Amino acid sequence: MVKTIVVGVDGSLDSSRAVEWAYELAEQVGARVVAVHAVGLLEHEIGDPGGDHLRPRLSEWTAPLDQLPPDRVERRLVAGDPVGAIGAAVSECGADLVVVGTRGIGNRHGERLGSTSAHLAEQCACALVIVPRAG
Amino acid sequence: MPKLIVAGPFAAPDHVLAGHPERPSRVTAAIAGVDDLMLDTDRIDLETRLATFEELAAVHDDAYLRELEAFCKAGGGKLDPDTYASPVSWDAAREAAGAGLAAVDALANGRGDFAFVVARPPGHHALPDRAMGFCLVNNVAVTAAALAAAGERVMIIDWDVHHGNGTQALFWDDDRVCYVSTHQDHFYPGTGALDETGGPNARGSTVNIPLPAGATGDVMARALDEVVAPVVARFGPTWMLVSAGYDAHRDDPLADLALSSGDFAHLASIVRAFVPSPGRLAFFLEGGYELDAVRASVAATAGALMGSDHAVQPATNGGPGAEAVSRARAVHVEPREHDLW
Numbered sequence: 377m378v379k380t381i382v383v384g385v386d387g388s389l390d391s392s393r394a395v396e397w398a399y400e401l402a403e404q405v406g407a408r409v410v411a412v413h414a415v416g417l418l419e420h421e422i423g424d425p426g427g428d429h430l431r432p433r434l435s436e437w438t439a440p441l442d443q444l445p446p447d448r449v450e451r452r453l454v455a456g457d458p459v460g461a462i463g464a465a466v467s468e469c470g471a472d473l474v475v476v477g478t479r480g481i482g483n484r485h486g487e488r489l490g491s492t493s494a495h496l497a498e499q500c501a502c503a504l505v506i507v508p509r510a511g
Numbered sequence: 512m513p514k515l516i517v518a519g520p521f522a523a524p525d526h527v528l529a530g531h532p533e534r535p536s537r538v539t540a541a542i543a544g545v546d547d548l549m550l551d552t553d554r555i556d557l558e559t560r561l562a563t564f565e566e567l568a569a570v571h572d573d574a575y576l577r578e579l580e581a582f583c584k585a586g587g588g589k590l591d592p593d594t595y596a597s598p599v600s601w602d603a604a605r606e607a608a609g610a611g612l613a614a615v616d617a618l619a620n621g622r623g624d625f626a627f628v629v630a631r632p633p634g635h636h637a638l639p640d641r642a643m644g645f646c647l648v649n650n651v652a653v654t655a656a657a658l659a660a661a662g663e664r665v666m667i668i669d670w671d672v673h674h675g676n677g678t679q680a681l682f683w684d685d686d687r688v689c690y691v692s693t694h695q696d697h698f699y700p701g702t703g704a705l706d707e708t709g710g711p712n713a714r715g716s717t718v719n720i721p722l723p724a725g726a727t728g729d730v731m732a733r734a735l736d737e738v739v740a741p742v743v744a745r746f747g748p749t750w751m752l753v754s755a756g757y758d759a760h761r762d763d764p765l766a767d768l769a770l771s772s773g774d775f776a777h778l779a780s781i782v783r784a785f786v787p788s789p790g791r792l793a794f795f796l797e798g799g800y801e802l803d804a805v806r807a808s809v810a811a812t813a814g815a816l817m818g819s820d821h822a823v824q825p826a827t828n829g830g831p832g833a834e835a836v837s838r839a840r841a842v843h844v845e846p847r848e849h850d851l852w
Binding site: 386414415416417418419420422423425426454455456457458459460461464492495 | 531532592700764
């Protein structure tokens with residue numbers, strides 16, 4: 377039984393599909409969803425080391441999760457790159473499933489290098505779902 | 512008068528992405544800081560030397576290196592939300608890593624007393640199997656690995672404002688290399704907590720000193736004096752490498768520490784005193800994104816090594832962080848009677 381789902385979020389179309397997929401599964405099985413956005417070097421703003429200025433955007437990117445009971449949704453900003461941030465969240469939450477899009481705001485489809493999903497496929501400590509693109 | 516070996520400037524002018532803060536002018540600013548010292552015959556400039564695949568593979572996975580080379584030659588692109596590569600980035604990374612190797616070779620051959628590697632892209636976030644945080648290849652780690660393979664005991668002091676997660680990971684369980692980092696707490700890349708102290712075969716050889724936003728130079732100096740100095744005495748390094756980022760400067764746009772260029776002169780003079788014998792100290796440019804701050808801070812650092820005063824800004828004090836240093840001392844210094852060393 378899936379109890380805790382970590383979904384990687386970066387504002388891309390692929391990540392939106394991952395959020396929708398995670399929401400639908402969570403609704404069916406009663407799971408909790410932890411949405412994780414990695415706060416990179418370029419997103420830092422002086423005086424806001426935790427990246428709180430990103431919270432409104434994270435809420436917007438994960439709007440489908442508002443359909444779940446509030447106590448089953450958590451949104452996290454984690455410093456680092458997406459692979460490390462998702463890995464840290466899995467450890468801390470005891471997640472049993474990770475959901476990500478095929479490709480985020482990074483590079484060309486089909487390349488391993490720079491692909492969060494490809495790295496997670498090698499390193500993820502729990503089950504992983506990579507939500508395919510439409511079409 | 513001592514002699515300064517300069518490996519660079521290797522600015523990699525075509526490793527560039529419009530609007531990105533990790534840009535060639537950082538190296539131009541850093542070398543201007545060295546030029547400001549007007550060292551004349553006391554400065555020895557090294558030629559380009561590309562690190563070989565085998566030298567890089569001492570710290571990086573073969574598959575990652577092959578993919579990085581192919582990725583660059585295919586045109587490059589984004590490697591993570593922060594990190595990019597262009598068609599020339601593979602050679603730029605080899606040049607930056609090779610500069611460190613050339614610098615320690617020159618020091619080992621008695622050509623100078625200190626070395627400064629003025630090259631980019633920076634390296635300390637690069638992990639064994641992936642690029643990260645503007646870094647493709649871990650330059651200081653490539654050099655440290657080569658020294659360790661030759662039987663040396665290497666200490667890396669990383670005063671970049673960001674924790675060098677890549678360097679830490681690469682030597683986590685290797686008791687030949689001691690990694691020490693001062694960095695802004697609760698900040699990118701999310702690693703570098705006090706309790707990260709090394710793997711089972713190298714417990715105590717990772718020393719993290721996270722500092723709060725606003726920390727000033729006196730706090731950094733206290734960290735070196737009260738935490739790092741006892742670690743140096745215990746570890747007994749034969750070489751000292753410094754990951755010299757200048758983004759802890761108060762004018763840097765990417766971080767929140769509050770150092771001045773004068774503080775870097777003080778820190779360099781403290782580190783110089785740690786070195787076990789002449790000609791065993793090399794500095795590697797890491798971060799630092801405000802060009803005037805980089806220039807002044809590099810001049811202050813190199814000036815302190817050479818015994819001349821180029822600290823144009825006064826040292827800073829009064830910022831928060833004394834308690835953080837005390838906590839680091841409690842973790843890294845006080846309970847070590849039972850330790851490996």
